[in-house]
Amino acid sequence: MTDETPYARLTPDLVLDAVNACGLWPDGRLLALNSYENRVWQVGVEDDAPVIAKFYRPGRWSDAAILEEHAFAQELADAEIPVVAPSVYTGRTLLHYDGYRYALSPRSGGRAPSLESADQLEWLGRLIARMHSVGARASFVYRGRIDRETLIETPMHAVLHSHLLPASQIDRYRGAVERVDHAVAARFDAIGPVRTLRLHGDCHPGNVLWTDAGPHFVDLDDARMGPAVQDLWMLAHDQRAMDALLEGYGSMRDFDHAELALIPALRAMRQVHYAGWIAARWQDPAFPAAFPFAAEPRWWEQHITDLHEQAEELE
Template structure:
């Protein structure tokens, strides 16, 4: 967020938590992008704050979290001290309050990551939720790439690469829907916390439907190798598709990801490397 917007977001989170009887003496910014994650001290709350226009996404995330908590999924939980754990709106910001987990260790072992993945996917099969398909997200990314006004700085050759990859791999990944299920959507290492309870998945607003390989493509390679029944060629294709979508978001004119220029170049580099590993379509 822009500095002025971030200050307003921090104040909105502080005021919301205080109004609910939670003691806030300090606010630590944990993550700052289009949405922010704030550690409220000393009450030990993780506040997720989305800017105006993102209320529906925040409400969807809270719905997913509540459904998964009921089936004991390995996911971060909403703060149990908040009697009515819904999304609050203050100064236009959508605010949800979560349990803050002290980090444990620096890296999650592949075996633990895989076990958490399998438990998460099993839990997702137990809930009833209307969620978009993976290919719906591909269509949105393709729209950003095809609209030169929304991605004016994207070079011509890279635009063709992204367009062809999104269209081709999107169709390939969406073709066989028999074994699909609800997914996390973006379970990369940044969205998996190492805690005393074991690995916990966060950022549930990306929940969607598709093959489990789409989720596995976000994880370190050792995870997919251990996941029983995974199609490794499909993981490679999904990994390339993920990097194509990631790159499409970075080339948006209004993208707010920190160090965007670095990630624009890195996303395209990773995409080309992933495409080199893909087998025949």
């Protein structure tokens, strides 16, 4: 197993054996769930409900950072906020088996929220506000922050050291990212200090599941410190949707409306990070299969154009 192919040994048998090591009796049913950064399986269990087994990508987070995520999830659950927290086995949530780190959690189904529904958006706004009230109680120590180093500088270097970016586009790409970086820095400087708190961090529609009982959040794998608006903007495709989210949010917790001016900066940072993430993970066999467009020069040409458009919006 290498850093480039970290899951080469993660066979179905190993997944079943890891679940069995927790005292459960897998019945042989395995369903691979949609996940690229980690590997996630639904595992059938004899005479019981299936469990979700999440195997963490080696080298991405330290044990301390993963345990901090687990503690945050449990803190939210204890506050009756609907999140899926990892289960405890022999007093631990972070488990180890044959060189892999993993966690088990209850299976929790649902459907995507309707982002056209003002009622559902207000409901989500209230839940995010409650989550932020818990998140504001303390700070992460090990999980980092939403900042330019993490979301711009590091991914840029991953792209520049990758063979995916055509040589003819290197200077144009570097120039586009540097322009975005300067524009993002200027926007944050213009807004001034903003309150940061523990966030979900990746609160897009795929990480919210809706049932007849309402919504619940999954996947805190990108939980970090950052401004509250980070957990709102990916759920709002237009101003009407943002207004509905803020209507719900404001009924539970104060929101600093100055943070809305950070949305173009956060969007640009996410775009830079996305390309860098693909480049950094390209040796993982799952990535060329899932993102074949990243091997095409025209995609990088469009990406560079998009970055200039993001910078122009910020400027």
